[in-house]
Amino acid sequence: MKKVIFSVFFALMGISLMAQAPINLKLNLVKGKMYRIKSISKQAIQQTANGQTFSLDVTSTSVTSCKVLKLESEVMDIEFKFDTIATKISSPMYNKETNSAKPAGNDPLDKIMNKMSQQTIIAKISTSGKFVDFVNFGKFKDNVMFVLDSIPAAKKDQAKSQAEALLKESAVKSMIEPLFSYLPEKSVKMNDAWETSYIQTANNVSMLILNTFQLKSIDNNVAVVSCKSEIESIPTNDPEAKVSSELKGSITFDSTIDLATGLRLTSTAKGRIDGTNTMKNNGTEMKMPMVIDSQSETIMVK
Amino acid sequence: MKHKIIIVLLCLVSLNSNARQIITGNITDKETSKPVQSANVELLLLPDSSAVETMISNSEGLIILYKADTAKTYCLRIRHLVYKTMVFQIPKKKSTMNNLGVILLEPNTFNFKEIVVNGTKMKVTELGDRTIYALPDGLKKTSTDGLDVLRKLPSVQVDYLNEGITVNGKSNIKIEVDGITRDKEYLKRLHPSQVDKMEVITSPLGKYDAEVDAVINIITNPAMRFGLKGMVNVMALPISLDSYMGRASVSLDYGKEKISYYVSANGMLQQFGINSEMNRIAGINDLQQSGTLSIKGNNQNVNAGLIYDPDEFNDINLNIAYSGNASNPRGSISKPNEDLWNYNRTNGIMSNISRTLSNSKSNNDGLTSTLFYKHKFNKKNTHGFEVELNYYNTLNNNSSTDFQRIDYNPLDTIETYRSTWLTEKSITNTQTLKGQTNYTLPFDSVYSFNIGMSTNYNKFNIDNSSSLAQTPNLDFNNLLLGAYAELSRNFKKGSVKIGSRFETSYVTINSTEKSDYYSPLPYLNGSLKFNDNHSIKLSYSRRVIRPTSGQLNPLESKVDDQTISRGNIDLKPAYRDNLQFTYNAKVTLGKVTLNLAPQLFYEYQTGLIQTIISQNVNTNKFESVPQNISNGYQTGSGLSINSQIGKILFNSNFRYSFNHVDSYLDQIIATNVQNWNWNSFLMAPMPWDLKLIAMLNINGPTLDGQTKTQMSPFYFLGLVKQFKNNSSLNVMAFNPFASRFFESTTTLNANSVYQRTSTFMKTQAAFAIIYSYNFKIGKSIEKQKHTFEQQVEENGFELPF
The missing domain is CATH 2.40.170.20 (TonB-dependent receptor, beta-barrel domain)
Known part of the structure; x- marks a missing residue:
């Protein structure tokens, strides 16, 4: 009996120690191998202006492929290609669909997006998923901007300002940084929590994302992670900006991470952001309350 | 008992004030209001000025520092080759986001020896009354002085013997430097690198004497003054x-x-x-x-x-x-x-x-x-x-x-x-x-x-x-x-x-x-x-x-x-x-x-x-x-x-x-x-x-x-x-x-x-x-040191560098 009790005790100790052994969640990508990450997000937006409420459904799909070019001192040069950037906007008054993977029509925005999907951009990413810097941002932007030569003169000015907004360094960074910003800087144990943060910029509006992750379980070489993200808009520093946002919200995630590669296999998220957008025009201001309900799913494409 | 109370109080203070803070801002050139890229930004913890985080500003001049703590005091040191080093204490805020707004960097002294540029592309901007030529460094490097730079503008001729200036064949030309009336001899004192842009006004406005056929206004780079x-x-x-x-x-x-x-x-x-x-x-x-x-x-x-x-x-x-x-x-x-x-x-x-x-x-x-x-x-x-x-x-x-x-x-x-x-x-x-x-x-x-x-x-x-x-x-x-x-x-x-x-x-x-x-x-x-x-x-x-x-x-x-x-x-x-x-x-x-x-x-x-x-x-x-x-x-x-x-x-x-x-x-x-x-x-x-x-x-x-x-x-x-x-x-x-x-x-x-x-x-x-x-x-480093010390003094805190 004594032996059985000791055996059970040590077995439990062993399991417990195994469970408590820290795991190293790090990117461990094979050099030269192509990885694809697909993300679909659906946002139901309600905006109120002049007492009237407008609804807008936005579905965004993106497929980004990446390939490690070199690894030095825990920092990788990764080549990214935005294979698909598709957006579908539906509202009672306005519908628009763009897909960068499809041949561009006459619409300047389609042409810019299509050109973006044809170019590659290299960024330095640490093995803990931190964005370090771009290697060839200037060249990438110039290559995309060449598309303006094919746009008729009458639409060129508008297209240029659209392209400038899309190709802001912070906007392009926002398309890459969230792909890996779920990894901890140190080894973590079960139920450990860690924080990451980044700034998401799109359409000249920047939001601060503060993530708190927690390791829930490990099963079959896959880590299950939950996350709660606090989101807050950043006041613009541009005195000539026509729109300023005061938005706040939170999103919850459930993700699975492949321990071998450090890549996120699946991730589902749900959240809500609300606040006010302020439009400035010729000295007058119009405040527009806004609510965004969001759902998203990110998967590794095998 | 007294010690216990103090320990409990310290724990409470610690629990209440510690929180993560993100510091952001936009670094901008004070003279041109353009974003400053590649500025080296260091978040330093006070009072020991140990480095907490460093980063480089991006092409929008944007900086984001993630590792600050609302309970601590920091200063920011910003360094760039062509700007004065800037050190300032970060205002304390309790919120998660601490937006420093626009941070203006003042252009520094240029050391001519450090400038190696070969570009020759001239940017031409047309305005209603004038044509503005942004001069490439390659062109300036092959000029001997400001007057020689002027020779290289398309519509301006400068005689090589008596140095008479004509614009489109007309000789009654008014010369201005930064909007101030000067003579052509003044242009000879300008080092070519000091010349930033040249404006040629072929249809002078009312502020100019009605005898003037054309005005040449030379805009200098203020940074080159130091x-x-x-x-x-x-x-x-x-x-x-x-x-x-x-x-x-x-x-x-x-x-x-x-x-x-x-x-x-x-x-x-x-x-x-x-x-x-x-x-x-x-x-x-x-x-x-x-x-x-x-x-x-x-x-x-x-x-x-x-x-x-x-x-x-x-x-x-x-x-x-x-x-x-x-x-x-x-x-x-x-x-x-x-x-x-x-x-x-x-x-x-x-x-x-x-x-x-x-x-x-x-x-x-x-x-x-x-x-x-x-x-x-x-x-x-x-x-x-x-x-x-x-x-x-x-x-x-x-x-x-x-x-x-x-x-x-x-x-x-x-x-x-x-x-x-x-x-x-x-x-x-x-x-x-x-x-x-x-x-x-x-x-x-x-x-x-x-x-x-x-x-x-x-x-x-x-x-x-x-x-x-x-x-x-x-x-x-x-x-x-x-x-x-x-x-x-x-x-x-x-x-x-x-x-x-x-x-x-x-x-x-x-x-x-x-x-x-x-x-x-x-x-x-x-x-x-x-x-x-x-x-x-x-x-x-x-x-x-x-x-x-x-x-x-x-x-x-x-x-x-x-x-x-x-x-x-x-x-x-x-x-x-x-x-x-x-x-x-x-x-x-x-x-x-x-x-x-x-x-x-x-x-x-x-x-x-x-x-x-x-x-x-x-x-x-x-x-x-x-x-x-x-x-x-x-x-x-x-x-x-x-x-x-x-x-x-x-x-x-x-x-x-x-x-x-x-x-x-x-x-x-x-x-x-x-x-x-x-x-x-x-x-x-x-x-x-x-x-x-x-x-x-x-x-x-x-x-x-x-x-x-x-x-x-x-x-x-x-x-x-x-x-x-x-x-x-x-x-x-x-x-x-x-x-x-x-x-x-x-x-x-x-x-x-x-x-x-x-x-x-x-x-x-x-x-x-x-x-x-x-x-x-005069080494620019010495100037930077002086400026830095001055800024520290003005900001009223000490940094043991």
């Missing part, structure tokens, strides 16, 4: 045994945060041997004349001043300039500088041979003091006023000519008569006081209103004396009052400016009120931008041409054996109504970038002042007198090209005009002349860090009243070598393969007289060698 720096330029130009020119300039500049001082000097020494040939036919008489003229001279200029910017809203400039020139200063009648032979024929038979020996010398010195004050009410420079005062006083201006006539028997050329030496002399005293004030008031971002007024008091007296005749003196007083009002409107794709200058002038000549006149001088210009590459400009302005003191001076002066010249006290101002239409296009074909500016223009001229040569029926002598001749017009087209072909820069400016002058009494028959000129400049990189430069200037005939003048082409080929010690050597061959230099042929074809005059300089070799060196003393 530190102690100096520049030396030396040029030697041997042309032949009796013709040479040497030029040298030095400048010293010391700039601090708010004030900079400068002093510069330049001088020129020259001797030219000019040959002249003239043939005049008047009825049955003809005259053949040949002569040699030796021009020895020097000029010198000293500029000293200060630029004081106490803050970003005020700007004070003081400049004192001495300028002087002397021609044949050591000349004497024992060694006359002009020898003129006249061969007179009547009905083809030699009737007289005479020789005139002359010794002409002159001296002109003057002192100009300029005070400029500018105040801005807002940072955008849209609301403000400026005041400029300028006083000029001659120091010692005189000119004299001694001459002697010798006659020879036309049959055996034996001397028959030799006159005594005769003298003409003028002493001139000039005082000019100019005041100008301008006020700009923006109504909103669309409309803007400008008003200004100017006062110009000009007094000169010329004390004339002559052995030939009693000659009256000239006492000239002119009070010129000017004012202007201008309204401008900006559109999304262009702008319109409409305004008028009003001038009233009170002229007193020799104590007699001669002429008062009032001139409204309206102007209008507009531009329409189709897109970034195509735009059009239309401008109209009415300009005035006032008679000069020389044109008014009644001194009767001997030109040659049979010709006298004198001024005309009755001259009135002439007017020009100028209309220009310009189309600007930027074309990019692969590596070739072309900036094209074809232009159509029309100018109607009223009461033009031109020199008329006529034969006096009483004395049979020819008299050369300026007159308000009848009206005329000039119309034509121009094409200005600024191109970048790979690494080759090519500028070209072609201008064609059709000129018409109405008949004037029986002196001028209605005349039509087609005129054109073509200026081109090329710069191409060569092996061994050499650059090839070439220039070509070809002019068609120009019409001036009765005369038509044709100048020979001017061209050069040169190589520029830039050394690592901040010096450069230019070697240029002027007009290689030509035996004559600066040849000019003038033809006069009036009712009673035909005359053809040709002057030229004999060329044996014309190689200009220019050596330029600049230096800078």
Whole structure:
């Protein structure tokens, strides 16, 4: 009996120690191998202006492929290609669909997006998923901007300002940084929590994302992670900006991470952001309350 | 118990105040408001200043630091190669986000030695009234000074000998540096790297004197003001045994945060041997004349001043300039500088041979003091006023000519008569006081209103004396009052400016009120931008041409054996109504970038002042007198090209005009002349860090009243070598393969007289060698250290670095 009790005790100790052994969640990508990450997000937006409420459904799909070019001192040069950037906007008054993977029509925005999907951009990413810097941002932007030569003169000015907004360094960074910003800087144990943060910029509006992750379980070489993200808009520093946002919200995630590669296999998220957008025009201001309900799913494409 | 309470309290404090904080901000250039990329940003924990996080600002100047804690105190250190290091304490906030807003970095002292740039692409921006050229560093590096940079603009020509500046062939040019009136000598004190942009205004607005044909405004880089720096330029130009020119300039500049001082000097020494040939036919008489003229001279200029910017809203400039020139200063009648032979024929038979020996010398010195004050009410420079005062006083201006006539028997050329030496002399005293004030008031971002007024008091007296005749003196007083009002409107794709200058002038000549006149001088210009590459400009302005003191001076002066010249006290101002239409296009074909500016223009001229040569029926002598001749017009087209072909820069400016002058009494028959000129400049990189430069200037005939003048082409080929010690050597061959230099042929074809005059300089070799060196003393690091310490002191905290 004594032996059985000791055996059970040590077995439990062993399991417990195994469970408590820290795991190293790090990117461990094979050099030269192509990885694809697909993300679909659906946002139901309600905006109120002049007492009237407008609804807008936005579905965004993106497929980004990446390939490690070199690894030095825990920092990788990764080549990214935005294979698909598709957006579908539906509202009672306005519908628009763009897909960068499809041949561009006459619409300047389609042409810019299509050109973006044809170019590659290299960024330095640490093995803990931190964005370090771009290697060839200037060249990438110039290559995309060449598309303006094919746009008729009458639409060129508008297209240029659209392209400038899309190709802001912070906007392009926002398309890459969230792909890996779920990894901890140190080894973590079960139920450990860690924080990451980044700034998401799109359409000249920047939001601060503060993530708190927690390791829930490990099963079959896959880590299950939950996350709660606090989101807050950043006041613009541009005195000539026509729109300023005061938005706040939170999103919850459930993700699975492949321990071998450090890549996120699946991730589902749900959240809500609300606040006010302020439009400035010729000295007058119009405040527009806004609510965004969001759902998203990110998967590794095998 | 006491200890327990303290421990519990500390735990509570710790629990309540600790939270993550994200610090963000946008780093911006203080001068240009553009984002600063690649600034090294360090988040330092106080008080031990240990580094918490470092990052580099991105292309938007954006910084994001993630590792701050709301409970701790930090400072931020921002370093960049071309900006002053900035250290400041981060204001404490309890929120997750701490947005520092816009962080302004002040440009630092440039160390010339550290700048290695090869770009040559010139960016051209078209505005309604001006064309702005953003100068590439590659172009500046191959220039010796600010004036040499100016040579490389497509529409501007700077003469290599007397450094006269013309824009589209017009010579009454106003030069400004940062909006302040300067002279061309001031440009020589500017190091090429100090020049940021150049604006060429071919349709000057109301704030400028109505006599000005064009304005060149040079915008300097304020960052280049800092530190102690100096520049030396030396040029030697041997042309032949009796013709040479040497030029040298030095400048010293010391700039601090708010004030900079400068002093510069330049001088020129020259001797030219000019040959002249003239043939005049008047009825049955003809005259053949040949002569040699030796021009020895020097000029010198000293500029000293200060630029004081106490803050970003005020700007004070003081400049004192001495300028002087002397021609044949050591000349004497024992060694006359002009020898003129006249061969007179009547009905083809030699009737007289005479020789005139002359010794002409002159001296002109003057002192100009300029005070400029500018105040801005807002940072955008849209609301403000400026005041400029300028006083000029001659120091010692005189000119004299001694001459002697010798006659020879036309049959055996034996001397028959030799006159005594005769003298003409003028002493001139000039005082000019100019005041100008301008006020700009923006109504909103669309409309803007400008008003200004100017006062110009000009007094000169010329004390004339002559052995030939009693000659009256000239006492000239002119009070010129000017004012202007201008309204401008900006559109999304262009702008319109409409305004008028009003001038009233009170002229007193020799104590007699001669002429008062009032001139409204309206102007209008507009531009329409189709897109970034195509735009059009239309401008109209009415300009005035006032008679000069020389044109008014009644001194009767001997030109040659049979010709006298004198001024005309009755001259009135002439007017020009100028209309220009310009189309600007930027074309990019692969590596070739072309900036094209074809232009159509029309100018109607009223009461033009031109020199008329006529034969006096009483004395049979020819008299050369300026007159308000009848009206005329000039119309034509121009094409200005600024191109970048790979690494080759090519500028070209072609201008064609059709000129018409109405008949004037029986002196001028209605005349039509087609005129054109073509200026081109090329710069191409060569092996061994050499650059090839070439220039070509070809002019068609120009019409001036009765005369038509044709100048020979001017061209050069040169190589520029830039050394690592901040010096450069230019070697240029002027007009290689030509035996004559600066040849000019003038033809006069009036009712009673035909005359053809040709002057030229004999060329044996014309190689200009220019050596330029600049230096800078004072390490920028020391300056940074000082600034850093100052900032720490101002911020009231200590950093144990």
